[in-house]
Amino acid sequence: MNYIFNPDYKLIYSKESTEELFFKHTWKDTLIQISQCEWNILSHLVKNRDENKTLIYLMQSYDADRSILNQLIQYSLETELIIWEDALEAQQKQKTLFQNQSLSNWKLVISQLFSYVSIPIEFIGRGNLRFYKVAKIPLEKTWMESWAKNQMAQTFFQIMVILLMFTGIGQIIYNPQFIKQWQDFELINSPILLPFLISGLLVSTFLHEFAHYLIYLKHGGLVADLGFSFVLGFIPFVHINTNSLHFWDNQRHRVEVILAGILLDISLVLGINIFLDWEMEKIWLSHWQFLQCFIAFRIIFNAIPFIPGTDGYFLLSEYLHEPALFHEASRSIKKFKTSLFQLNVNTLKPKDYLFVGYILMSYCFISAYYCLLALWIILPYFIRFIP
Structure with a gap:
């Protein structure tokens, strides 16, 4: 029997400085890390389909013995x-069965509809009320990847961002009437207000x-995957x-990337x-202003x-060199509660106190964020009752 690479594993990053490769399982979400030389050995094994030939290659290239090869094969089989x-056909059947068992009828219908246009949507169905992950679409070999990788498209996109900024600023500086128009802004209710806002939210x-x-x-x-989620259980989010x-x-x-x-x-x-x-009806003007x-x-x-998942959070994580900032802060507050009840604060370090302050601020901002977000969404429903 011969070995093959598991098609469900994808290379997500190649770290040139340390010659490390990172692979991710597409539906189990497991992550493994191997060195470039280990990958070369496995590639030789898969290509030549002969352990003895691979052993000779290993001994000549890396001055290693059979035990190293056996350990590498064993690890690769355990991680799949x-x-x-x-075993490939049986594994693919197991994958299909697992995915079908986790799909309800409406999900199967949506999967079929997406399959007609060659889009492989994968339903996830995990999370909590604050942020529930529904599905994802792998972006490999899609039009989005083709456009985003195209150098002309990258340049055009960046130029458009700059032009929009300067044109918008120019409207404010060189058109005094524009400021007055904003001061007279009032939200006008209409049947298209809610669909307009939801569409604008999704597009933006x-x-x-x-x-x-x-x-x-570009870098x-x-x-990467295009994910679909619900915020607060009902607000669609991509x-x-x-x-x-x-x-x-x-x-x-x-x-x-974050900025x-x-x-x-x-x-x-x-x-x-x-x-x-532009000259437009007052109702449309109101809708654009509200958006x-x-x-x-x-x-x-x-x-x-202070809100995990925001770009500001990731920027602070970069500045503090703490990729898992919220989790570290949560760990510190657990230590703080333990020390407080045991009346022993000597185990806490200055860094822990900073993390405790951070996590308390996070809870406040998270609550305020979702309350205000929900208010913005439901406001159009109640605008007609406001005198």
Whole structure:
């Protein structure tokens, strides 16, 4: 029997400084790390289908013995990075059965609809009321990946962001009437207000995430997914999962990926000023102004470092060199509670006190964020009752 590489594992990052490779299982979400030389040995084994030939290659190239080869094969089989060729069909059936068992009828219908246009949607179904992950679409070999990798598209996207910013600022500086128009803003209810806001939210969120994705690919990112989630259990949300960002050596590139979404949102807020300068019905003007307020609200909260998952949070994590900042802070508050009840504060370090303060601020901002977000969403329902 021969070995083959497991097709469910994908290379998500190649770390050149240490010659390490990171692989992620597409449906089990397991992550493994091997060296480049180990990968070369496994590639030789899979290609030549002969352990003895691979052993000769190993001895000549790395001055190693059979025990090293056996350990590598054993580890690769345990992690399922490589599998027996005869077992591939059975494994694929197991995968299909597992996925079908976790799918309800409506999910199966949606999967079939997406399959007709060659889009492999994968349902996840995990999380909590605050942030529930529904599904994801792998972006490998899709039009989104083709566009985001295209150098001309990258340049065009960045130029458009800059133009929207400067044009929007120009409207404010050189048109005094524009400021007065904003001071007279009033929210006008209409049947299209809610669909308009939800559509604007989805489109602007998608563009925000696409900006992250474009810069991610520009700086060498490999694998990413387009995720669909619900915030507060009912607010639709799209996001890009950049699987390998925290492995990157270059901090400046990591920061650029994080800032891309914030800059895109700022350009949208300022770019909407172009529409507001057009002559249009007062009701449409009101809707565009309200959408502008909504995106501005998102920018403010997205920049707050006390809310896990925001761009501000990731920027603070980069500054403190703490990739798992919220989890570290949660660990510190557990230590604080234990020390408090045992009346022994000597075990706490100054860093722990900072983390305790951070986690308390986080709980406050998280509560405020979702309360205000829910208020913004439901406000159009109740606007008709406001005198």
